[in-house]
Amino acid sequence: MEIKRVGVLGCGLMGSGIAQVAASAGFETVVREVSDDLIKKGFAGIEKSLAKFAEKGTITDEQQREIRSRLSGTTSFEDLSDCDIIVEAIIENLEEKRKTYKQLDGLCKPETIFASNTSSISITEMMSTTSPARQLRFIGLHFFNPVPLMKLVEVVRTILTDETIYEQGVEFARRLGKVPVRAGDKSGFIVNRLLVPYLLDAIRALEEGVGSIQDIDTSMKLGLGYPMGPFTLGDFVGLDTTYYIAEIMFNEFREKRFAPPPLLKRMVMARLYGRKSGRGFYDYTKDPKNPTPMRLV
Numbered sequence: 001m002e003i004k005r006v007g008v009l010g011c012g013l014m015g016s017g018i019a020q021v022a023a024s025a026g027f028e029t030v031v032r033e034v035s036d037d038l039i040k041k042g043f044a045g046i047e048k049s050l051a052k053f054a055e056k057g058t059i060t061d062e063q064q065r066e067i068r069s070r071l072s073g074t075t076s077f078e079d080l081s082d083c084d085i086i087v088e089a090i091i092e093n094l095e096e097k098r099k100t101y102k103q104l105d106g107l108c109k110p111e112t113i114f115a116s117n118t119s120s121i122s123i124t125e126m127m128s129t130t131s132p133a134r135q136l137r138f139i140g141l142h143f144f145n146p147v148p149l150m151k152l153v154e155v156v157r158t159i160l161t162d163e164t165i166y167e168q169g170v171e172f173a174r175r176l177g178k179v180p181v182r183a184g185d186k187s188g189f190i191v192n193r194l195l196v197p198y199l200l201d202a203i204r205a206l207e208e209g210v211g212s213i214q215d216i217d218t219s220m221k222l223g224l225g226y227p228m229g230p231f232t233l234g235d236f237v238g239l240d241t242t243y244y245i246a247e248i249m250f251n252e253f254r255e256k257r258f259a260p261p262p263l264l265k266r267m268v269m270a271r272l273y274g275r276k277s278g279r280g281f282y283d284y285t286k287d288p289k290n291p292t293p294m295r296l297v
């Protein structure tokens with residue numbers, strides 16, 4: 001089966017980026033969100049990003065219009081029923097994801113490939129809510145933020161994934177202009193297995209008074225040549241998402257290095273989610289950004 005029509009679930013940080021690269025690669029792309037307002041918000045982000053590419057001359061104005069015309073938004077699951085592949089990028093919550101897959105399984109054609117962009121949830125755990133036939137067509141496609149710029153996609157297979165479907169997933173990632181790597185269905189796959197303990201350790205170092213937010217960020221940038229420090233990166237990923245990922249990885253491995261530090265939990269409870277909510281470790285409502293004042297003792 002040739003992939004022609006792509007469905008995307010969720011038009012947040014990741015879903016909007018995935019929809020943008022799919023439409024840019026020539027696929028008819030339909031995105032499902034829970035409300036019209038969230039579709040509007042996600043599409044505004046896509047338009048801003050496309051405008052930047054046009055400004056830089058990476059795409060022409062004509063291409064920008066064509067890409068936009070291949071994208072549509074919906075709040076109904078039925079509009080995804082004839083998609084050849086569905087890439088799911090809804091919140092990192094197993095129950096929400098399982099509920100969604102169960103509903104879609106009954107609606108989609110038998111050939112539709114289900115692909116999750118989860119960062120940490122086991123693909124097998126989501127897949128098991130679908131029919132035995134769909135389980136063979138279930139993979140992980142883990143993109144990186146910001147999707148239009150980041151080249152990597154981890155393509156994940158379960159113990160049941162059909163080999164031909166898996167290779168179609170690898171090829172699909174290539175058609176989106178990405179570099180696919182192969183990963184097994186272990187929580188966090190390759191990148192987050194190594195990244196998450198690092199981000200959490202930076203928060204623990206802050207809690208223990210090892211250094212300030214800015215000094216830890218500067219140290220990792222200038223000392224190791226990282227493009228950004230761990231707090232800037234955490235704010236970029238979303239602290240709510242980082243927290244959910246840490247909880248899931250801790251439950252999977254039961255190792256302290258994956259346990260979310262108390263400060264992270266408190267920041268999420270205080271709705272300091274990072275860039276997307278305006279404040280995280282830094283306050284983005286002010287220019288230039290400064291660390292958010294937080295009393296640590």
Ligand SMILES: NC(=O)c1ccc[n+]([C@@H]2O[C@H](COP(=O)([O-])OP(=O)(O)OC[C@H]3O[C@@H](n4cnc5c(N)ncnc54)[C@H](O)[C@@H]3O)[C@@H](O)[C@H]2O)c1
Pocket residue numbers: 009010011012013014015032033034038088089090091092093096100117118119120142143144145236237238241245276
């Ligand atoms: N943020 C990152 O850097 C990053 C990187 C790679 C993978 N991921 C993964 O991508 C997924 C999404 O993360 P995000 O950062 O885009 O989160 P986000 O909070 O920005 O977006 C999630 C969106 O999903 C929507 N949603 C919730 N339930 C839905 C449903 N049933 N149908 C359709 N939409 C629904 C929400 O309204 C929200 O807009 C998560 O699984 C996350 O682990 C995130």
